[in-house]
Amino acid sequence: MITKSLHKRESELAYSKRQLEILSNGIFKNGDLPIFSKKIAETNQFPLKAKKLEILQINVGYMCNQVCEHCHVDAGPDRKEIMTKETMLQCLEVIKKTGAHTLDLTGGAPEMNPNFRWFVDEASKIGVKDFIVRSNLTIIKSNKKFSDLPAFFKSHNIHVVSSMPHWTRGKTDKQRGFGVFNQSIEALKELNSIGYGIPESDLRLDLVYNPSGAFLPGNQASLEKDFKKALFEDFNIHFHHLFAITNLPISRFLDYLIASDNYEDYMYSLVEAYNPTAVKNVMCTNTLSVSWDGNLYDCDFNQMLELPINSKIKHISEYNEDLLFNRNIVISQHCYGCTAGSGSSCQGTLA
């Protein structure tokens, strides 16, 4: 079980440049597999263009109380990158004028940002149609100062989206750390007890499923059915929807793939499962990702790979939605992760 981020371990994979080299060399350089731009060109989908902005995703920092094996952020307690109040103020200015219907706060554990609650208060005042917080669940149980988070979420009608790789303890703890399953179950019970996730309730609670290994997610609807059945039968827990998300071959998941000698097979399985229909709806075409320091990216994965947006506008302080429209999306071979099978996004499958 890992306890430190790649950054703390000074691994070469902590550097985005090295990750991008791996994703461009070997099987892609020698032509065994087509590079992503060529693949989407086959169906006249190159270059990918940004459509109308629907989701503003803000990463408020890489600090997290967990160190998950597959984390694409390389988050952990040792990460110090935290969004400042000044950058949050710039984000609030954008939230006031954006046409996006969804505000999506992520991290790390977003709740660990010292200004998290202030930011949620202020953003709520502006009025957001769908206000998501990606909460890892265990944060609620990690420290007394976080124990009132469910009530805080409820008071702001926050849409809670939480990770849960399996309905069994063994598989969950293996991916997310010892004890995570029990704490997650307790947190879900608390959220249920105040109305979150209950059928017909407006307090939305969705779960995110990431495969716990070098394989693609199965059918989202079937997995949702199995999760619902098991969590209800075993723990009397309810939730609304399950988003099945493919692990992208970057950061800690890339490190795992290479260390377990699964990298090439995994890339083959992504490319073989390539689905041009999923390309039409990839999240980078309707989402904008803001990093802890206010820089703009096409998605959270590009943020981690330090692939900046292809626009004159690079920072939240220069934000202009009209100029960002129709920009060319920055791509590399990791993008195969979003176009495999039924597709994958922070909102689940695409096709």
Added chain:
Amino acid sequence: MQKTYYDPADLKKFGKISDWNEELGKKFFDYYSKVFEEGALTEREKSLIALAVAHTIQCPYCIDAYTGDGLQRGITKEEMMEALHVAAAIRGGASLVHGVQMMNKVNKLDM
């Protein structure tokens, strides 16, 4: 000619059997997909049956395919192993139940 009888890469070429007989190949794959659709049994249950049968007939391609399929469906390793023991019990039982035949023969011939 390849030097081993089995190559994992050949699994991906399964569909090519239709190249030499399109009509029967198509009928087979249509049937195959239909069989694995949810019916009286769930797709999950069918995947576990397939995994157990794969071990019974000792088909490396099928073991590869249905172990991966099971993982994708969230089937646990404990469930997979139990399914294999069902296959093993039936295989073992099939040998042992013939012991009755042996016993009948011995009882008939032996004084």
